[in-house]
Amino acid sequence: MPPVLTRFRLLLPLLFVILLVLLLFGIRYYQSTTAPEIDGLHRKPTPLPTFQLQDDKGQVFTQDSLRGQWSLLFFGYTQCPDICPGTLSMLAQVKALLPEAKNTADSFQFRFISVDGQRDPPELLYEYVRYFDPAFTAATGSKAEIDKLAQALGIVYYRTIPDKAHPERYLIDHSASILLINPAAQRVATFQPPHLPEDMAQRLLAMRAYLARQQD
Known part of the structure; x- marks a missing residue:
């Protein structure tokens, strides 16, 4: 056998090992940079806008109030007849299913954002959300x-007046989406x-x- 072919045959195992290592590295890199198929997960994080609300203790609540922990935001109002109490009850079940954080x-x-600042003062919000879970918090503010x-998060809401003789008894139709905000x-x-708790x-x-691994 010619010397060139002999050397090539001797190098084949080494080439195979190199290709295998490159393949495994490529697979791991792809897995680390590709979002898994988790329903609802966005491909790219979206920064929150600058805003200023008031929380259920009367303190200023801004985008910076959401830094440092994961937050679930749900928009609604305390006089909501069905969607809000049902969703907050469901979120209480979700909270109970999550393991205690280290x-x-x-x-x-879990944060409830009232879209009815006119009728939902801080003291009412405080009592309302804690009926569902003592750890729940809330905030509201001016419509602006x-x-x-809401607009930055794709939340839509608008007033409806079922009884024209009593416009103060308005209802608010609103999105039922729940938003996950990261510590940034x-x-x-x-x-x-x-929404299903489990x-x-x-x-x-x-x-x-997955998102924590992206920070490593």
């Missing part, structure tokens, strides 16, 4: 400030109804694990 950065906060946040105050996922809890943990 640190603040890994914890999930609420709109900044960026929207990273949207949960669309119908499914949402599983997706939240999967999203947090």
